[in-house]
Amino acid sequence: MKNNIFSDQRLNYKDFLIVIAAWYLITLSSYFIIEKDFTSLIYINEILAFAINILSHIVFLFIIYSYFNLLYDFSFTDLGFKFSGKKINFKSLFIVLMLLTAGVILINLSYNPEVKGSFFPLQLKGDILKVIYSDLPLLILVFIILLFTASVEQFLFNKVIFSLFNLYLPSFFAVIFSGLFASVLFLEFNPGFIMIIFLSVIISNYLYITSDYNLFTPIVFYSYFLTLYIVFIYGFDFVII
Secondary structure (H helix, E strand, O other): OOOOHHHOOOOOHHHHHHHHHHHHHHHHHHHHHHHOHHHHOOOOOHHHHHHHHHHHHHHHHHHHHHHHHHHHOOOOOOOOOOOOHHHOOHHHHHHHHHHHHHHHHHHHHOOOOOOOOOOOOOOOOOOHHHHHHHHHHHHHHHHHHHHHHHHHHHHHHHHHHHHHHHHHOOHHHHHHHHHHHHOOOOOOOOHHHHHHHHHHHHHHHHHHHHOOOOOHHHHHHHHHHHHHHHHHHHOOOOOOO
């Protein structure tokens, strides 16, 4: 099957399990460092936690690349990291990003800071120009940094999870099952978080398919999604307006 790494007869479900095991190893390690304050030796603030998360993705990519390269002589191109401008689905990407932006703005405008909850969005009311002038450069920097995180996670979601399901199931069911599988990979069992990740993976799978199985379109989408999630939903203390 075109652009499906599991179409290589040398690969099977054992390789899939090894990739997932490596992901859990890195995820649990970073969780221990961030949540447990490294056995109380250091204090983990929001910026350092963000840096540790990026570093964990670098380590994960190094492990996976080493595994596939040493055992199967796969290059980064073979793993899907070859971007072609001709295969970018600009129309679908633009529509999705606009819908995401509109949704976040509606959430923000309807947000009541007096009601306690798990959402901590930036307050845009009366401060839109202040956001543009003071925080836009930071948001752009976060988006650029998250392109790497998105590249690693989209490789996992599309090139590994979706590709395996798509090898045995129709694409529609492969998209659904990959979304369900990916939504629990982060070991965060909050129903709202699971739903958000599930929907984001469904969208990224769609963009991946409509872009002729090119990773660039879903990577841009997912980096934008992560930026909105971090800043407007989860909230970062170092974002000041």
